[in-house]
Amino acid sequence: MTEAARLEPQVNHIHLAKKDYEGAESTMCKGCGHDAITASIITACYESSIDPRRVVKLSGIGCSSKTTNYFMNQSFGFNGTHGRMAALATGAGVANHHMLPIGVSGDGDTASIGLGNFAHMIRRNLRITYIVENNGVYGLTKGQFSATADKGSRAKKGWVNPWNAIDLASLAILMGATFVARSFSGDRKQLAPLVQAAMNHNGTAVLDVLSPCVTFNNHEGSTKSLKGIREMKDDLNEIDFIPEFEPIDVEYAPGKDLRVRMHDGGTVVLHKLKDHDPTDRVQAMSVVEQGMHEGKFVTGLIYIDETQPDFATQENVCDTPLSMLSEAELRPSAKDLALINESFMR
């Protein structure tokens, strides 16, 4: 490589540099897992050469929901109300199904106040990369338990959580999600390719990402502390994502490896670490359940089904986005109206 070439900023397939995927400066606490997830989203979109102008960023309320402002300045964003991101995304998604929605939510936003909207979004198989930045705690309101806090987990204030946790991965599978993964904010090698795959999935891709809250949930006795997550994390598979414009040159071991071609191009290559077939829904349910039973957070690509139609397809919407249709395509004629009037005269 010449000296000149070395000085050239590195660009991706669509000639964008990584900084073109950055956003406003983060206001998270130092060391917050959410910032690491933002970095993985930036890496994933850069590596996949996603055009930021095709992306719509959506979020609810909470620390996690602020983070859509910290990546991809050139994308449209909508930071809405608490728990309603899934419904906002459903409207935005059907209004313009050519856009790529990335939703970022938290465990309060998704597992409590927005649980119904989350479940129904999945049921409709809305096309979206839905990332839950899951820390088991309400950060912005300073340390209350969330619905994903594990039973018996201890809060910073000393309270012990008496309730069972809602497991978002198993809930997602139960509701019919067509792409379910779990990861850890600190594991970019695992998380970034999962985001890449999710972005090319034609349906709801749920990524439950454990992301320790360094301020309110990182102490002894919390199961979602950095230490707790590291101890309990149990990888199902190693993941590579090969974008459409790159050759698949990773090693492939039959029986041990699995390749899944994504709807929008690109291939997920899974190197199995456990005997788990992520295309088998029943196995997917049981592997998560088994993990919980053993006190582990099962991570990796848990379930994938590339055959299901997404929401816009099921709604049979026309190719031109509904938001772009012209008056000529939308307003019936005066003759049509005359016939309607006539029908009301009989």
Next chain:
Amino acid sequence: MAEMDTPPVNDVNICVATANGSGSASSNQILYKSVFKMGIPCSGKNLFPSNIQGLPTWYFIRASEKGYLGRKDAIDVMVLFNDDTLAADVKKVRAGGLILYDDSRPLPPALVRKDVSYIGVPAENLVKEHIKAPQLRAKQRNMVYVGAVGKLFGIPMGIMQEVLEDTFGNKPAVIESNLQCIELGYKHIEKLGTAQDVGFLKAVPNGNKHKIMTEGNTACAVGAIFGGATVVTWYPITPSSSLVEEMIERIPAFRRDEHGKNRYAIVQAEDELAAVSMLVGAGFAGARAMTSTAGPGLSLMQESIGLAYFVEVPGVIFVIQRGGPSTGLPTRTQQSDITLMHQGSHGDTRHIVLIPHDNSSAFDMAWQAFDVADRFQTPVFVMMDLDLGMNMSLSAPFAMPDRPFDRGKLLSEADIKAQGDKFSRYLDLDGDGIPQRTIPGNLHPAAAYFARGSGHDEQARYSEDHIVYRKLLERLRRKYETAREYVPKPIVYNGASTGMGLMSFGSSYEPTREARDIMATRGKAADHLLLRALPVNGDVRDFLASHKEIYLIEQNRDGQMTQILRDEFPEYAARIKPVCLFDGMPLAAGDIVESILGGN
């Protein structure tokens, strides 16, 4: 026993008492449409229970040559076809009126009044004798009274047959069996040779020639299609469901592309908050989005209504009001969600509300609402109620929109280029409070912005700055002031010069119009102003200034519209007296007159 020498012609108020789910909806429709077909102005109002089968329901058919379409208190004819409510129904007929009952069994002596006449038609026995399929008999029984009423009041058999054919055109077997039952009733009365002197119906040639008959929800549905609605989100709720259901039925005919794909999406949401949140998402993304609901749904929607207001996202919300609070009276009418529409959601908000008063204006305002929403980048309400939405009434035909879509200050890539590649989402460039707007899919590098329900500056950046925040709220108020002269203006009916004024809106208009005429005959002439939108505009101030005694007729307990007007015009606050009629029944002119002049 005749009260008058000549029975009135084309001024008859018929009430049919049946049980719901018994097929009476069809028979009442046949009766109503027959009166329409005779050229006589008429309305059909359904008083139905929140129930699927077996509870009492009443249907009012009012034929009025003078064209009054509101409910009338005095019932001339009661069709007594519900055993469960016989005793109460017998009392409802005015003195000198007529009761038509099923005399397959004798009427209990306690139910015999001396001041009304009784005519029997043995409907149950007739269907038992003539209808072979036992499972059809209960429903067909109701068609017998159609024929009996027809014969008694002068509806030609041929007209009823035509209406049957119009209604069940592609089902000859249904036409035949229904026709048979109508004939049974008709011929029974003919054979008895019974006559009555309550009133007669007489065909008026071309009487309804330039009129259509439909329901307000249907008018809104058709209007929304002509307004370019593409994303329709909803959650079923009485009395609004039929609006979206009409769209589901009608929209495919107009919105399929050459590949058989839909130029619309209708999404049944998991609840009303989800429905309106989807609407906000779709509006943000640039679609003409709408939802339809009633009080409880509107309560649930409040949070996202505030979001749409603050983020400045267009959307149209049809509200078909019913009796509140809480579940209230789901199948009765009211105008009691005015405040909730006008000032919906927490914080300082003000919303645009369009207020149709008949089917034709419901169509107009339905399509106009999408233009207003796009122009002002805000949620726009179309205020309906059960009486307007679900009852059959006459109006002028729907008029083709007289202008193209107004998408407001929506910028294309070329627009941004033309203004020097600059775009600020919330900057008030024109001083009218309305900023410029872009939608996802606009690929200009300056087009994207970050919408948020939290504090934001003119560039849509997060801000907690107190001056930025205050200026934003002031601009939103300025935008609302701009809307004031843009929304439909009131209609004023002057000429009384007594200093007395009536004000009405929505479904209160028609009975108020009639009340005004009644008052004039009693020497109390009044002018009349019809409000058609919030914020109020146009001649409202003049009307308040030029009338010393003003009655604002509204169907709620607390005078919600009165409060808004008193707030807008404090100098005239004392002049405006609310006439609050809120029992859930469709408003009757007599009740208005009585409230203002006192009973006599």
